[in-house]
Amino acid sequence: MVTAITISGRRPAVTALWLLAGLVMLLSTTAQANPRYAAIVVDVESGEVLHAANADETRYPASLTKMMTLYLLFEALEGRSMSLDRPLPVSSYAASRPASKLYVKAGSSIPVETAIQALVIKSANDVAVVVAEALGGSEEHFARMMTAKARELGMTRTTFRNPNGLPDAGQTTTVRDMATLSLRLMQDFPQYYHYFSRTRFNWKGKTITGHNRLLDNYPGADGLKTGFIRASGFNVATSAVRNGRRLLSVVMGGFTAASRDTHMADLLDRGFVRASLYDRGDWVAAADFSGDYMRLPDAAPTAAPVASPPTPDPEPAVQLASLEAPEPRPSTSDPLPEAAQGSANDPIRELIAGSEPQGHASTRTQQRLEPVGDGGWGVQVGAFSDPDNARHLAGRAADRLDRELTNARVDVLEVPGPQQLFRARLVNLDENQAQRACRSLVQEGMDCMVIDAGF
Known part of the structure; x- marks a missing residue:
């Protein structure tokens, strides 16, 4: 229960109290339904934590990792061991990294400034390795540099194993640590x-668009980074300014890019409301969301925009690419990496498994073809709060595999729990069919996961 205390003889702001009480209820439900979920909201000037949920629990950074890669690159620029126009060589290993990528060619080079844009906007895994090899000699040594820098910045619960965030069970962090990194990027550079x-940049005559829709859709949002791997869910770090106040928020574990962005917008909206009421001294919630503070550098900046962006590129605006449907790989690209299927040492897998009760009655909606085989395997292509959205995505996947898997059928499974969640799957496959189907879908730009559908 949330209670209010009158300060300086003023009455509580009842409307805002209900808003914040609703946020407590909403986030409690979200955390119970989604074990990947974590979030934090910080007032940048004071360091006050306005909201925290699972802030120190282990999570996967996914492409938020690239913020540390950029931090070390910015350090090199400041130390003059790098310059914005310096060409960085592309090794065959860097070029072989899976999408999302810029498809740089082995033996070629890429200027530092273009590499920065490729990491921020395209979230290019191949370019992240180019930077790592230029600064650290190898991906492994650079990962050790990243972890050492994390400790120096106070990110005590973060370990890096690669520069891009590709799946590795040992590469873990917390939303508090990612907020610390975001703050230090803003304040140090x-x-x-x-x-x-x-939201876009030019590369070899093409306009490359980005994933961060909050920059266009949330008033006052002016930067930072998105991320996604299956084990992490959809992550984002966002900074926004309203009425001279800057807030920084990190959300991890979104079911979809759209739901993550909606939740981030809600957290920021409520954070600005809470901060403004606190300034006026109207009331303080006794059941405070967090009550702690982020450690800031001695010279914390004001809430004014950190730096004015340069004039936008002259090209007309291009519709942003969806993070849920990344740029398709060429037919010659690498197959889905085995690491993407998870790891026996995965520290979050047991938590996730424990949140998915077995043996409960479930609602299944089937369409398309009648089963003609007894395959016990399937391919999961997404999870949604709306069964129609789940059915639509599974149908799209089935259409793309129509000629390959004539025995496949769409299966929409309602997961028991406090929040409605429907998994979109293609089932009635054998294991080899499921593996091939998932690889085909990834090449078509759809994320997927091979599952044992026999439960």
Whole structure:
């Protein structure tokens, strides 16, 4: 229960109290339904934590990892061991990294400034390795540099194993640590912060668009980074300014990019409301969301924008690519990496498994073809709060595999729990069919996971 205390003889702000009480209820439900979920909201000037949920619990950073890669690159620029126009060589290993990628060619090079844009906007896994090899000699050594820098910045619960966030059970973090990294990027390198507000850049005559829709859709949002792997869910770090106040928020574990963005917008809206009421001294919630503070550098900046972005590129605006449907790989690209299927040492897998009760009655909606085989395997292509959305996505996947898997059928499974959740699957496959189907879908730009459908 949330109670209010009158301060300086003023009455509580009842409307805002209900807003914040609703947020407590909403986030409690979200955390119970989604074990990947974690979030934090911080007032940048004071360091006050306005909201925290699972803030110190182990999570996967996914492409938020690239913020640390950029931090070390910005350090090198400041130390003059790098310059924005310096060409970085592309090794065969870097070029072989799976999508999302810029498809740089082995033996070629890429300027540092273009590499920065590729990491922020395209979230290019191949370019992240190019930077790692230029700064650290190898991906492994650079990962050790990243972890050492994390400790130096106070990120005590973060370990890096690669520069891009590709699946590795040992690469873990917390939302508090990611908030610390985001704050330090803004405060230590304000001259480079404008890159995080960009939504497109030019590469070899093409306009490359980005994933961060909050930059266009949330008033005041001016930067930072998105991320996704299956084990993490949809992550995002966002900074926004309203009425001279800057908030920084990190959300991890979204079911979809859209739901993650909606939740981030809600957290920021309520954070601004809470901060403004606190300033007026109207009331303080006795059941405070967090009550702690982030450790800030001695010279914390004001809430004014950290750096003014340069004039946008002259090209007309291009519709942003969806994080849920990344750029398709060429037919010659690498197959789905085995690491993407998870790891026996995965520290979150047991938590996730424990949140998915077995043996409960479930609602299944089937369409398309009648089963003609007894395959006990399937391919999961998404999870949604709306069964129609789940059915639509599974249908799209089935259409793409129509000629390959004539025995496949769409299966929409309602997962028991406090929040409605429907998994979209293609079932009635054998294991080899499921593996091939998932690889085909990834090449078509759809995320997927091979599952044992026999439960």
